[in-house]
Amino acid sequence: MSTADRLLEILDLFTLERPGWSVDEAAEACDVPSSTMYRYFSSLSRSGLIAPMGKGWYSLGPAIMRYDRQLRLTDPLIRAARREMNRLAKSVAGRGVVFLCRLLGDQIMCISQVSTGDTPFTIGYERGRLMPLFAGSASRVILANLSPAKIAALHRDHSAAFEERGLGVTLKDVRETLKTVRNDGHFVTVGEVDPGMRGISVPISLRGKILGSLSIAGPRQGFTNAQIGQAVAELKEASSRTEEELHHIIAEGAAWRG
Amino acid sequence: MSTADRLLEILDLFTLERPGWSVDEAAEACDVPSSTMYRYFSSLSRSGLIAPMGKGWYSLGPAIMRYDRQLRLTDPLIRAARREMNRLAKSVAGRGVVFLCRLLGDQIMCISQVSTGDTPFTIGYERGRLMPLFAGSASRVILANLSPAKIAALHRDHSAAFEERGLGVTLKDVRETLKTVRNDGHFVTVGEVDPGMRGISVPISLRGKILGSLSIAGPRQGFTNAQIGQAVAELKEASSRTEEELHHIIAEGAAWRG
DNA sequence: CTCACATTCTCATTAAATGAGAAACCACGC
DNA sequence: GCGTGGTTTCTCATTTAATGAGAATGTGAG
Incomplete structure (x- = not known):
């Protein structure tokens, strides 16, 4: 599986049923070591697609809302x-x-x-x-x-x-x-x-x-x-x-x- | 630069001022060959983060709206x-x-x-x-x-x-x-x-x-x-x-x- | 049908991702 | 202030995947 697909697989973890994830849980769900998942999370956080919501919990981030606004306006x-x-x-x-x-x-x-x-x-x-x-x-x-x-x-x-x-x-x-x-x-x-x-x-x-x-x-x-x-x-x-x-x-x- | 950062750099091409991109233009903007940009675009399209809007033009895709709805609801x-x-x-x-x-x-x-x-x-x-x-x-x-x-x-x-x-x-x-x-x-x-x-x-x-x-x-x-x-x-x-x-x-x- | 253009495929080469563990950084309570 | 437990980043030898030129294929318009 490619790195790109991995990232997008991680985004897809965040669902209506399960909107919040910790790094360790996501690591287990995707079957990769935590250190690797930390790398993924930090990439996604830097871009704003996910965001830490306190205490090691992450949810989808501000970039989603920004991009959605952009779509609405354009x-x-x-x-x-x-x-x-x-x-x-x-x-x-x-x-x-x-x-x-x-x-x-x-x-x-x-x-x-x-x-x-x-x-x-x-x-x-x-x-x-x-x-x-x-x-x-x-x-x-x-x-x-x-x-x-x-x-x-x-x-x-x-x-x-x-x-x-x-x-x-x-x-x-x-x-x-x-x-x-x-x-x-x-x-x-x-x-x-x-x-x-x-x-x-x-x-x-x-x-x-x-x-x-x-x-x-x-x-x-x-x-x-x-x-x-x-x-x-x-x-x-x-x-x-x-x-x-x-x-x-x-x-x-x-x-x-x- | 990592693959992850590349992908997120591509997403950031799509702005309020420039909401639509062709593969070739994006390739030039990011300074990568078209064949590589096609690979990126196809990954992003598969996940729905971008979508072809006809005639080789791409914009942000349905996944953005789906994720935004998810954020609104949760x-x-x-x-x-x-x-x-x-x-x-x-x-x-x-x-x-x-x-x-x-x-x-x-x-x-x-x-x-x-x-x-x-x-x-x-x-x-x-x-x-x-x-x-x-x-x-x-x-x-x-x-x-x-x-x-x-x-x-x-x-x-x-x-x-x-x-x-x-x-x-x-x-x-x-x-x-x-x-x-x-x-x-x-x-x-x-x-x-x-x-x-x-x-x-x-x-x-x-x-x-x-x-x-x-x-x-x-x-x-x-x-x-x-x-x-x-x-x-x-x-x-x-x-x-x-x-x-x-x-x-x-x-x-x-x-x-x- | 044909042409132009968009897209996918191929494969030898190159470069980046990986992950275990060490180290650093926090926030928190004492 | 000052440890303490948990979170996050860093390091680096090893493994694995990304790269890209060009060929091949698909697609839509006239």
Whole structure:
């Protein structure tokens, strides 16, 4: 195993379930001597990726927060969507939250979330939350707009998941199902990611390439059929304005390519 | 230079000013051949710390957001302060934002920010923002509560900064100034971090050890003297409740030490 | 299909990581 | 102040992995 992989393996020790580690425990977990783990920890501490939280205990460090802020401030998609997300949030205040997802390789991640007013329900759609590829409306509208080659590759590797989620058994079935979603331009689910929650999503693309999705989520009973229809219309409008804004941001260009 | 340092040097290429890099440009910047930089990029991509954003351009990746979410959800200080911060935010709605800072080694970082209602002014106090050590109320109340040894060490290394900020010339002067702040239990500034902005801060400690500070910031004219006095009182109350809550969280314990 | 470009692979050479133990450094209580 | 226990850094001979030029392969746009 390479040194690089070792470092990244150590970072991955720090999880939601186990956010704090001592040098000795980490050494045992990775099966290296303490002196070596001290070397690793000191490299990671120097860069701020981890930080001593007192008494020999370490957790993830300030660099994580700094880098995350940097992403928030520079991500063209987040910037392009901000205004429309705020508008949508007001429109569904108290009934739902608005969130933005991005396709990253084979993963779909929530990268931004806006809500206004009191949201008495638990908001599961936080920035940084990894979304399941095959469940939930936010993922579905992205999935439906992937290239045929990518859909085929995913179906080859995860055919069981496709079937389980009712997307179809054969690749042909799957293509049909996704074609419908693609043509509708939106997708609505109930309880696929969080129980009792409804998801309403539309895709966001740039020059024909799918980038992510814009969604509203809230308690199932917070939306009548008419309100779902209105939400879909508002989401579509917001998505198309976001795409337009994204063109402007990229045309300015300097921000992204340095 | 070690491999570890190389990797972390590469991560540091990604800045607010220059959030996107191609392999070749990064190779040139770090003075290594492209084939080597490809190896580094692929390690970092595999772990998700960076991600290809299309067409050979890379930016910071999903792991950053995942780790940041993890910190938000597990940091005992953030969790302990949440309720009080929400309460304070309502109390200063429209006039200010509430933010929480943490001491991390020699750095002070904003780790959480809450505001309610419309905040027409620019909010500079975002999570992930590094705060200057010697300016601003949020830092001052932390500085004032450091151990005498640390204050002495800081004064040795940054005596010019101490003098510039009016903290005193000799170590003796500095100690006197900080003692006053410590005894007051709060500090108020104007325009030290962001022009035209007022900062009002109180310290947060655990078992006599300074951990961070809780602050309200807003446009200077948003606070009459009486309102400043009230804000200080509310902040002190919030701080002491946060410290209490922190004791509970740490007593439960499981969450932090795994 | 083809071309240009992005990415991965190969392998002999070079340089860095390793780890046991010694030493230094702290913070803490007395 | 001054040991004391635990944490962290240092040292250096040995082992192991990183390096990088160039060839090979993959990929996407026209």
